[in-house]
Amino acid sequence: MTPPPSPRPPGDASADAALLDPNRVRLRRITEVLPAKMKQYGIDAWLTFTREGATDALGWDVAADRVVGRAACLFGFLGGRLARVAICASYDVTPFIESGLYEQVVPYKREGIGPHLKEWLDKLDPRKVAINFSRDAPNIDGITLGMYRYLLEVAGAGFEEKLVSAEALMMSVKGVKLPEEVAAIEQAAVATQRILREALSLERITPGRTTELDVGRYLEQRTNELGFKVSFISVVVGPDRGHADPTDRVIAHGDLLRTDFGVFHQGYSSDIQRTAYLLRPGERQPPDAVRRMWDTTLRANRAAIAAMKPGVQAVKVDAAARQVIVEAGYDEYPHAAGHAIGIKVHDTGPVLGPDWKERYGTLVRHGLEEGQVFAVEPMIYHDLPEVGGVVQVGLEEDVVIERSGARVLGTPQTELWLLE
Amino acid sequence: MTPPPSPRPPGDASADAALLDPNRVRLRRITEVLPAKMKQYGIDAWLTFTREGATDALGWDVAADRVVGRAACLFGFLGGRLARVAICASYDVTPFIESGLYEQVVPYKREGIGPHLKEWLDKLDPRKVAINFSRDAPNIDGITLGMYRYLLEVAGAGFEEKLVSAEALMMSVKGVKLPEEVAAIEQAAVATQRILREALSLERITPGRTTELDVGRYLEQRTNELGFKVSFISVVVGPDRGHADPTDRVIAHGDLLRTDFGVFHQGYSSDIQRTAYLLRPGERQPPDAVRRMWDTTLRANRAAIAAMKPGVQAVKVDAAARQVIVEAGYDEYPHAAGHAIGIKVHDTGPVLGPDWKERYGTLVRHGLEEGQVFAVEPMIYHDLPEVGGVVQVGLEEDVVIERSGARVLGTPQTELWLLE
Numbered sequence: 001m002t003p004p005p006s007p008r009p010p011g012d013a014s015a016d017a018a019l020l021d022p023n024r025v026r027l028r029r030i031t032e033v034l035p036a037k038m039k040q041y042g043i044d045a046w047l048t049f050t051r052e053g054a055t056d057a058l059g060w061d062v063a064a065d066r067v068v069g070r071a072a073c074l075f076g077f078l079g080g081r082l083a084r085v086a087i088c089a090s091y092d093v094t095p096f097i098e099s100g101l102y103e104q105v106v107p108y109k110r111e112g113i114g115p116h117l118k119e120w121l122d123k124l125d126p127r128k129v130a131i132n133f134s135r136d137a138p139n140i141d142g143i144t145l146g147m148y149r150y151l152l153e154v155a156g157a158g159f160e161e162k163l164v165s166a167e168a169l170m171m172s173v174k175g176v177k178l179p180e181e182v183a184a185i186e187q188a189a190v191a192t193q194r195i196l197r198e199a200l201s202l203e204r205i206t207p208g209r210t211t212e213l214d215v216g217r218y219l220e221q222r223t224n225e226l227g228f229k230v231s232f233i234s235v236v237v238g239p240d241r242g243h244a245d246p247t248d249r250v251i252a253h254g255d256l257l258r259t260d261f262g263v264f265h266q267g268y269s270s271d272i273q274r275t276a277y278l279l280r281p282g283e284r285q286p287p288d289a290v291r292r293m294w295d296t297t298l299r300a301n302r303a304a305i306a307a308m309k310p311g312v313q314a315v316k317v318d319a320a321a322r323q324v325i326v327e328a329g330y331d332e333y334p335h336a337a338g339h340a341i342g343i344k345v346h347d348t349g350p351v352l353g354p355d356w357k358e359r360y361g362t363l364v365r366h367g368l369e370e371g372q373v374f375a376v377e378p379m380i381y382h383d384l385p386e387v388g389g390v391v392q393v394g395l396e397e398d399v400v401i402e403r404s405g406a407r408v409l410g411t412p413q414t415e416l417w418l419l420e
Numbered sequence: 421m422t423p424p425p426s427p428r429p430p431g432d433a434s435a436d437a438a439l440l441d442p443n444r445v446r447l448r449r450i451t452e453v454l455p456a457k458m459k460q461y462g463i464d465a466w467l468t469f470t471r472e473g474a475t476d477a478l479g480w481d482v483a484a485d486r487v488v489g490r491a492a493c494l495f496g497f498l499g500g501r502l503a504r505v506a507i508c509a510s511y512d513v514t515p516f517i518e519s520g521l522y523e524q525v526v527p528y529k530r531e532g533i534g535p536h537l538k539e540w541l542d543k544l545d546p547r548k549v550a551i552n553f554s555r556d557a558p559n560i561d562g563i564t565l566g567m568y569r570y571l572l573e574v575a576g577a578g579f580e581e582k583l584v585s586a587e588a589l590m591m592s593v594k595g596v597k598l599p600e601e602v603a604a605i606e607q608a609a610v611a612t613q614r615i616l617r618e619a620l621s622l623e624r625i626t627p628g629r630t631t632e633l634d635v636g637r638y639l640e641q642r643t644n645e646l647g648f649k650v651s652f653i654s655v656v657v658g659p660d661r662g663h664a665d666p667t668d669r670v671i672a673h674g675d676l677l678r679t680d681f682g683v684f685h686q687g688y689s690s691d692i693q694r695t696a697y698l699l700r701p702g703e704r705q706p707p708d709a710v711r712r713m714w715d716t717t718l719r720a721n722r723a724a725i726a727a728m729k730p731g732v733q734a735v736k737v738d739a740a741a742r743q744v745i746v747e748a749g750y751d752e753y754p755h756a757a758g759h760a761i762g763i764k765v766h767d768t769g770p771v772l773g774p775d776w777k778e779r780y781g782t783l784v785r786h787g788l789e790e791g792q793v794f795a796v797e798p799m800i801y802h803d804l805p806e807v808g809g810v811v812q813v814g815l816e817e818d819v820v821i822e823r824s825g826a827r828v829l830g831t832p833q834t835e836l837w838l839l840e
Contacts (some may be wrong), residue, residue: 052766053558057473068766069779090754109754110776133565139474145553145568146561334510334529345470348490358532359489
């Protein structure tokens with residue numbers, strides 16, 4: 001392709017028309033949210049420095065998700081107000097200009113990005129520059145080692161000492177969703193719950209015939225019919241298989257059917273888990289072991305949600321859920337109780353996780369803020385010999401943090417769904 | 421979503437069945453190509469260290485493109501043979517196991533990846549470890565700064581001195597395509613040429629009525645009809661707009677219509693440019709200025725292809741094309757004459773570019789190898805007042821390097837297509 005490539009086919013261009021205008025969202029966040037937060041964190045400039053191949057996870061937010069050559073997206077105070085500058089290859093200017101996000105789009109040709117970036121850094125003369133690297137936050141760890149070394153090569157002596165991680169800044173700036181983003185996620189969550197309710201019923205499932213793949217296909221087809229897009233689908237019957245796609249495993253009486261499913265609405269993803277149990281002929285209730293797993297999972301989920309308030313450290317949310325599960329005699333789940341959602345299913349924001357330094361480090365230390373949106377999913381992994389191995393019951397709700405606490409999006413699952 | 425998320429909906433699972441088996445390709449490359457090349461470059465171990473959010477550009481090649489938590493894909497000599505080890509979060513094991521690429525898949529839970537990675541590095545005890553970073557090659561610059569610092573934290577003192585860039589190794593290992601990969605690209609190129617030939621005709625274009633978007637939609641529809649998938653589409657009438665999608669600009673008599681278009685076949689992308697000119701009523705030939713641009717572009721394209729042989733430095737290919745254009749009195753094109761293609765449209769491989777250190781650095785210094793596949797596209801950007809600005813004629817061919825030189829895939833364009 002020509003250096004000006006067009007990564008999105010025209011089919012996507014028309015789909016874009018239906019999206020919440022990304023340019024508007026980006027511009028509002030950069031102009032209405034970023035400056036105050038930069039001041040709060042003592043940051044003079046924020047730099048995203050990326051290129052095609054390993055595009056920065058925050059590339060979308062600065063309209064750099066379609067660049068080919070090296071691009072610098074630089075926001076810094078100049079005379080007390082925020083200057084917004086993009087520097088990019090001459091063939092990459094169009095998306096930056098069209099985004100409306102920048103006051104200046106500076107193109108480079110054979111001289112490369114270096115001299116222009118150096119000039120702008122000199123002009124802004126920041127004491128403290130946030131760049132996108134983080135030990136613990138994948139979505140804020142976008143700068144590659146090659147780009148980092150090139151940045152030091154370009155910016156000159158003493159620059160490295162000015163650099164700080166954008167982690168805390170972005171947890172807040174990108175973690176907090178605008179009202180229109182919350183609305184999009186809420187509509188996605190409501191649709192997801194509806195589709196799952198339809199799918200996990202005897203109208204859709206014939207025990208002994210329907211497979212996991214059949215359920216997956218129904219979820220996909222129904223999502224498209226209703227005008228949404230599939231974000232991800234997991235349908236698991238029987239023992240947990242970890243990170244796996246639906247298979248041709250047939251669903252039978254006595255099965256636990258666990259679904260983990262999200263849809264995109266206006267570019268934003270939901271993330272909902274539901275579980276159903278298929279009663280055996282003559283059975284009126286699921287086995288006690290299953291019932292007890294469900295009840296405990298439900299209590300853990302509600303304990304997490306009850307703990308969520310502005311200012312509460314993320315680790316406390318996980319602790320509330322983990323305690324319920326451990327006190328009931330189950331093993332701890334080997335991961336966090338929840339994560340931010342947004343344009344990604346694992347979006348930028350605090351992680352509702354335990355204090356395991358190796359795994360989560362600082363991610364669980366951030367405080368919750370009004371406007372952050374999370375998927376909450378404490379879980380039990382438990383060996384049930386009657387099911388043939390380690391199973392989970394899936395229960396996951398999406399919530400938004402409001403002034404007084406967490407509000408659940410849509411209608412939460414309150415009882416194990418029984419199919420008979 | 422649960423920590424074991426399923427990023428691909430089931431619809432993709434069925435599409436996968438039609439793909440060239442990625443597991444087979446990966447395994448062949450790792451077992452049949454990698455060991456000898458590691459020895460050639462004096463590399464004792466190759467490590468891809470990545471996670472979700474900014475997944476390494478070489479993640480596909482080591483089956484790490486679906487990981488969530490930190491994952492280490494480690495290949496190193498142990499007792500003279502290549503050990504293949506993946507270390508990943510407990511919920512990420514399935515794709516690694518299913519890939520068949522690893523002898524050992526080591527899961528971690530709350531202790532994190534650190535102790536396991538340290539143990540394996542100690543066991544392999546390499547003197548020289550290649551990791552995926554590069555100043556100049558985006559596709560070999562996958563390790564993020566956060567992951568790099570974490571690696572140093574985990575591996576302990578003295579490890580940094582053992583690290584070298586995987587650039588040269590991967591230019592060769594990943595740059596050289598297996599015969600079945602070449603075949604897939606060739607079929608994609610042939611289909612692309614066919615679809616473009618159909619699209620750029622008066623059967624599809626009514627001057628004064630058809631728009632760029634109409635042409636784009638036809639390309640997409642026809643691609644799907646023929647069982648391929650769109651890789652990217654660019655359709656430009658009139659002056660160059662850089663990196664832009666098709667618009668509702670109407671195609672008229674006297675227009676140059678330039679297309680840059682690729683399709684996926686079995687997961688591999690073509691990349692072809694074609695140009696047509698719509699004669700004005702009474703016109704038998706395009707204006708001299710257009711004709712001269714076309715002839716020069718064609719000669720430059722053929723000069724580049726003629727220069728391509730195993731062992732030839734990539735910069736020499738660009739020089740051959742650039743010379744034709746400059747000698748004809750046109751400005752130099754502000755980019756490379758070509759790039760590798762494969763599972764990405766800009767794939768890993770030498771860049772057929774000029775010796776501009778800032779832009780291309782070492783990328784143009786690598787020698788061509790048998791089995792590498794390139795898109796060749798030297799171009800002219802020239803101000804044609806009669807068209808209203810700077811225009812290009814698009815001519816781009818896909819070629820594979822064979823023992824005796826470059827072989828063009830499919831049927832090259834030899835004349836400017838005239839629509840009257």
